[in-house]
Amino acid sequence: MAALRVAVIIGSTREGRAADTVAGWFLARAGRLDGVELAVVDLVDYELPSRYPAEPTPAMAALAASIGRADAFVVMTPEYNRSFPASLKQAIDCAYDEWRAKAVGFVSYGSGSDGSHAVGQLRGVFTELHAVTVRDEVRVDLMRPLPDEARAVTTMLNQLIWWGEALRDARAARPYVS
Template identity: 50%
Template sequence: MMSQDRIRTAVIVGSTREGRFADTVARWFVGRAALDEAIDIDLIDLAEADLPATLQDVPPPEVEAMKSRLADADAFVMITPEYNHGYPASLKFALDSAREEWMAKPVSFVSYGGIAGGLRSVEQLRQVCAELHMVSTRDCISLHNCHGLFDEAGLLKEPSGPDAAARTMLDQLLWWATALRNARAERPYGA
C-alpha cells in the first residue's frame, strides 16, 4: 500500500498518572494496530507532551506541536482509563486545546479499568467528541479488570478476545477514515 493511501492514525494515550497502567495497554494496542498495513501510527503520549495546566489565548509551542500532529491525522484512537467514573483531566485538556484539527474525522476508544472496563469514560468521551465534530465508531475495546489480563511481561494472557475486538474496531475506524478523508478532499468541512 502506498504511504499516502495509509490512514494516518493518532493514538492518544490519555493518562498522565504516575505508575499508570496506560503504558501496558498502549504497547499492546499499538503492536496490534501496527499489524494492519493500512494504518500509519503516530503515538501521542500526553505524559510526554508537556502540555500546560491552563488553556491560553496564545497556545505555547507544546500545544501547537500537538495540534499539528492532530491536523495531520486522518483518524484518532484514544486510550483512556476510568478514573472516578470519568476520563482523565489530561485528555480533556488535550481535547479542548484543539478544534478544527478534530473535525470530520473518526475516533475510536481503547478503555481499561476495573469491572466496568473504562466504559463510563468512553460514554463521556463520545459526547465531547461529538461536540468537536468527530465521528465515533460504534465498537471500541474495553479491557475489564485490566491488571489481571496481562502477564508480568505486559503480554495478554488470553489475546483472542481483545484481538478480535481490535480487528472489529479498526475495520470500522478505517472505513470511516477513508470515507471522511475522501469527503474532506471533495468538499471542505465547515462547522
C-alpha cells in the first residue's frame, strides 16, 4: 500500500512564533511511523493576499495544490485569545474541494493554555468543509517543558492514519458527493 501523504500545516505566521519549536518536536516523533509521508506546509512560506481576490493568486493556487496532494492533514495551531489565528483561517479558505473527505488531526499550543479552544473552533470549520477530524489531539502548554515521549502524538497519528487510509480508499472507489 502506498504511504499516506500527510501535510503538516503550520498555522502561525507571527514573528518569534513558538511554532518552529513545537513543529520540530512533533515532526521528530511523527517521523518514526512507517507508512506515512510527511510534507510540511508552513504558511509563512506563502504570500497570501490581505484581501480575498476575485481570482486566486499564484500563492493561493500553490497552497490549494499542496492541500490537494495530501491524503490527510495535521493542523498545528496556536491559541490566540481563545481562538486560532487569522492566518490559518485565510489559508483554509484558499481551498475548498481539496479538503473534502480527508482526515484532519490537530496539534495545538499556547502559553498557559493548551490550544483546546482553537481546536474546538477548527473542528466546526473542517466539518463544514466535509473533512473528518480525529477524536484525539496533541495539546502543548508552552509554560511546561515538552515531553521526551508523547503518547498523544502516537494516538492521534494512529487515528489519522486509519481515517486517512479509509477515506483515501473510499475516494478511489467512488467520488465524494456532498
